[in-house]
Amino acid sequence: MAAARVALRRALRVLLCMAVGVFVLSGIGALWYQAPLRWLWLPLWSVLGVAMLLALAGRLPQPRRGRVLGAGLVATLVLLGWWQTVLPMQDRDWSDDVARLLDADVEGSRVTLRNVRNFDWTRNGDPVPRWETRRYDLDRLASADLVMSYWMGPAIAHTLVSFGFDDGSRVVFSLEIRKERHESFSAIGGFFKQFEAVLIAADERDIVRVRSNVRDEDVYLYRLAIPREQLRTLFLAYVDEAGTLQQAPRFYNTVTSNCTTIVFDIARHIAPGLPLDIRLLLSGWFGQYTHAHGGLAGQGPFARLEAAGRITDRARDADRDPDFSRAIRRGVPGIPESETR
Structure with missing residues (x-):
């Protein structure tokens, strides 16, 4: 039973890392195509994304892990909030x-x-x-x-x-x-x-x-x-x-x-x-x-x-x-x- 619980935790951790990885890549795409000053936000988001994955994988010490995940949560909420402000328009210089x-x-x-x-x-x-x-x-x-x-x-x-x-x-x-x-x-x-x-x-x-x-x-x-x-x-x-x-x-x-x-x-x-x-x-x-x-x-x-x-x-x-x-x-x-x- 103990071995099964360990295997289940590992599987859940892998799935969580995969989900976070997909979200990090999606954030990179969103910033690349839509963000002003993307040269600033892209490196910051990318570094934070890698740090979040390392934290979730248990590759960072416990105190740093909590700080990284907390910063990642705040950055995620900011990114999602900003994404809602990207709205379609009718008045552009169309082809x-x-x-x-x-x-x-x-x-x-x-x-x-x-x-x-x-x-x-x-x-x-x-x-x-x-x-x-x-x-x-x-x-x-x-x-x-x-x-x-x-x-x-x-x-x-x-x-x-x-x-x-x-x-x-x-x-x-x-x-x-x-x-x-x-x-x-x-x-x-x-x-x-x-x-x-x-x-x-x-x-x-x-x-x-x-x-x-x-x-x-x-x-x-x-x-x-x-x-x-x-x-x-x-x-x-x-x-x-x-x-x-x-x-x-x-x-x-x-x-x-x-x-x-x-x-x-x-x-x-x-x-x-x-x-x-x-x-x-x-x-x-x-x-x-x-x-x-x-x-x-x-x-x-x-x-x-x-x-x-x-x-x-x-x-x-x-x-x-x-x-x-x-x-x-x-x-x-x-x-x-x-x-x-």
Whole structure:
């Protein structure tokens, strides 16, 4: 029994040290990305963090151990208090492509979207800005497509949803980081309040083409198997999200609030029983998740839908084609030929 108690205490000490170690590393990340005078606070926090771990491991004498742990507790409370003061904002010097917030009015079946992005892009990635006001009739909403753009290996993708209307018009919704003019994307920074979130509504030739043709990402498109009567719910959920972000900005988070989690959260409005899955974290596998739960149109295994849904080459071939949206859909399972002619 005595040996078991000793083993249990050691195990608990190891777990406590691991938890404190994770918190110390998180504090380093928070200070690195957000703290003014980080050159001062980072060394102090790091030294104190190492001292706390040594104290918890029993490597310091008893009097010093208590002082170190006491100082660590005070520093932790100060760090947590300061972290609560890091708040999202609307008035920064934003990059051109996320400079405006989507604004929407809904009157019955009529939706007016202001600040719809319809940029052209040079080959080196410079934008030619153009923001538009567009109007849509939800009674004519006919389809929704899942677009996945891979930029960092097979497990990570950006997720967009493209809505089609029976008059041929389309609009794509995409939750993105709202980066400042001097910033670039950082997955690690996304854990530490580096970016606000923004919902972009865009012309398909802008938001798909910039990924496939300008940034050289690998892009896939799948027709979603959503009954027509539920498309309105999905569309309006995006509109509601835009209104929420307009009223109260929030931070983008690499895990908990990103381009894939918003799709999942909205889908749960339609199918509340959808389970959590590792493929929601590893967003590159979200297409497989959707297929496994009957969410993709078209017959056959996912590998077939994936191969036929790869639109990268078609998008590059249709670079200046005014029928870009029709061209990229040719041969995609579940999409009628009438949409691609």
